[in-house]
Amino acid sequence: MKPAGSTDPLPAIIDKGGLQVLIDALIGGGFTVIAPRLTDGVIALDTITSVDHLPAGATDEQEAGYYRVHDGGGGRLFDYATTPQGWKRYLYPPEERLWQAKREGAGFAIVEERAPVPRYAFLGVRACDLRAIGILDAVFDHGRSAEPRYVARRDQALIIGVNCTRAGSTCFCTSMGTGPAVGTGADLVLTEFGDDAAPALLVEARSPAGRKVFARLGGRQAAAEDIEAADAAVAKAATMVTRHMATDAAAILKRNLEHREWAKVAQRCLGCANCTLVCPTCFCGSVEDTTDLTGATAARWRRWDSCFTSDFSYIHGGSIRRSGASRYRQWMTHKLSHWWQQFGSSGCVGCGRCITWCPVGIDITEQVRRIKDSEGGPH
Amino acid sequence: MARAKKPKLAVWKFASCDGCQLSLLDCEDELLAVAANVDIAHFPEATRAVIAGPYDLSLVEGSITTPDDAERIHKIRRRSKRLITIGACATAGGIQALRNFARIDDYINYVYARPEYIDTLAKSTPIHDHVWVDFELRGCPIDRFQLVEVINAFLNERRPNIPRYSQCVECKRSGAVCVMVSRGTLCLGPVTQAGCGNLCPPLGRGCYGCFGPMEAPNTMSLAGWFREKDTSADAVRDLFRTFNAGAAPFRKESEAHEQR
Numbered sequence: 001m002k003p004a005g006s007t008d009p010l011p012a013i014i015d016k017g018g019l020q021v022l023i024d025a026l027i028g029g030g031f032t033v034i035a036p037r038l039t040d041g042v043i044a045l046d047t048i049t050s051v052d053h054l055p056a057g058a059t060d061e062q063e064a065g066y067y068r069v070h071d072g073g074g075g076r077l078f079d080y081a082t083t084p085q086g087w088k089r090y091l092y093p094p095e096e097r098l099w100q101a102k103r104e105g106a107g108f109a110i111v112e113e114r115a116p117v118p119r120y121a122f123l124g125v126r127a128c129d130l131r132a133i134g135i136l137d138a139v140f141d142h143g144r145s146a147e148p149r150y151v152a153r154r155d156q157a158l159i160i161g162v163n164c165t166r167a168g169s170t171c172f173c174t175s176m177g178t179g180p181a182v183g184t185g186a187d188l189v190l191t192e193f194g195d196d197a198a199p200a201l202l203v204e205a206r207s208p209a210g211r212k213v214f215a216r217l218g219g220r221q222a223a224a225e226d227i228e229a230a231d232a233a234v235a236k237a238a239t240m241v242t243r244h245m246a247t248d249a250a251a252i253l254k255r256n257l258e259h260r261e262w263a264k265v266a267q268r269c270l271g272c273a274n275c276t277l278v279c280p281t282c283f284c285g286s287v288e289d290t291t292d293l294t295g296a297t298a299a300r301w302r303r304w305d306s307c308f309t310s311d312f313s314y315i316h317g318g319s320i321r322r323s324g325a326s327r328y329r330q331w332m333t334h335k336l337s338h339w340w341q342q343f344g345s346s347g348c349v350g351c352g353r354c355i356t357w358c359p360v361g362i363d364i365t366e367q368v369r370r371i372k373d374s375e376g377g378p379h
Numbered sequence: 380m381a382r383a384k385k386p387k388l389a390v391w392k393f394a395s396c397d398g399c400q401l402s403l404l405d406c407e408d409e410l411l412a413v414a415a416n417v418d419i420a421h422f423p424e425a426t427r428a429v430i431a432g433p434y435d436l437s438l439v440e441g442s443i444t445t446p447d448d449a450e451r452i453h454k455i456r457r458r459s460k461r462l463i464t465i466g467a468c469a470t471a472g473g474i475q476a477l478r479n480f481a482r483i484d485d486y487i488n489y490v491y492a493r494p495e496y497i498d499t500l501a502k503s504t505p506i507h508d509h510v511w512v513d514f515e516l517r518g519c520p521i522d523r524f525q526l527v528e529v530i531n532a533f534l535n536e537r538r539p540n541i542p543r544y545s546q547c548v549e550c551k552r553s554g555a556v557c558v559m560v561s562r563g564t565l566c567l568g569p570v571t572q573a574g575c576g577n578l579c580p581p582l583g584r585g586c587y588g589c590f591g592p593m594e595a596p597n598t599m600s601l602a603g604w605f606r607e608k609d610t611s612a613d614a615v616r617d618l619f620r621t622f623n624a625g626a627a628p629f630r631k632e633s634e635a636h637e638q639r
Binding site (some may be wrong): 039040041044065066067068084089095267271277289292294303304306308310311356357360 | 409412413415416527528530531532534535537540542543544545547548551552553554556557559560561562563566568569570583593594595597599600601603604
């Protein structure tokens, strides 16, 4: 688990009390700690100040168009799959005022936005979601076209990953190569293992910022058996993954831009945009100009948008993607296929949110498989 | 900065409950700004003072349900440079469009002691069935922020920021949890236009569809999903048959689940 030649300290073992020490250290360091928390009957991301805010004993059940939380008893703090929404809303908020303009005589003056940049510690980032943040980095931290607000928030964020020790039924990280073990980009990584009532947490420091917090944690040094047990728990999660994305999805979609399946899925697709809004890598927004009644001030807002709305592809003369089929195809081919040309990776991390949170349970892995199967041949 | 020549605003009422025009009086902080920027020329619910037409902007509430009203709306259109309908009655016929699914005489005989005094049309119809409408503001009732936005856009000669996408977009932006997926609650959000200010789902209720059909409503898929989840045909029909029962996509879907 410890890469050769790394300057990272040996992993430590902490318990629930040790996690509180971590949370206190983060808050003391000026961070707002965001973590999974039981809210409105779901395990959603929220601000926490105590280890007791974590959903101890809670598990989730996810299926296409279905999500429920169950109380599994026990003391596990991370025994569930993905939260309804990812970390995107903290780094790239759903709604943001970009600037204002005030009328001055015949002209106008620009008023810049100078809101303080929040300093987030993300506690409990899953492997798929960490990969999603990496993808958003590629999208927004992109040379001349960098999005300064995203970059400012991202630069200040501390990421505490959690290796998955359980997979949900809509998860397919293993076929996207993104999980269940947390990859690069985390400052600290936790693995929960051992006794159900009082599980242990293996902590690894993986960055200078992570090592700084790690030094204050206490706990005991992990023994070889601890590391083995933690590794085994993560390996077990991989075996629990039941959904799979076709490995050659990009190529399959690229050669099937005209396919009867697009029209068929459009009969089911509500065009409601839920899949894109819960997707941790969908980054599309639109800008909207507002005025006050007198026309003395104007403001430009950026809001989350979606390729499923008809205004999104509206240009002079009308919307380009008029049919549900064309909108669904745009989303899926971008996500799985031409994202590679644009950003050098797939846009999908296998988190399964688009499957769980589609109100009518459309399954992106199933859609690819239908097209693939229609091609015939060995697979 | 008040304008030198203020546009004349008129508010007109047809078959309706007055809730939508009340939204204008409900604007509170914004109401003073609206009043400072327009001349309220005809608004009986707010003032007895009447300024003669023509009017720069007419807000029309209510549906057409009587022969007299079917005439009156043409006169109003002729005296209005811009005509905006406000609310589900004016844009879809309102809850009173339930009569469109029944025989009008049955209703009259059932409700009124002296049915012979009643002079009414067989159907409740939206304003756009009768005259050209420049913009339709949805809702039962309308959202006052959207109303101010439409007046604001009119005053500043810009396009109003009134989205036509689904309610789901608002839920997800606000972080509200999907009640359909997390509770199995019947919800019209995926086929309903956003704009109400996200009232029901954050409180754990499904969307009632007060803002009418979204831009491309796939009611058949949503209704099919409800039916698969053991919802009766009657319940699905009734779901689509409320304030926007007369809006074509909702009307067709409700008729598809009519037991004959």
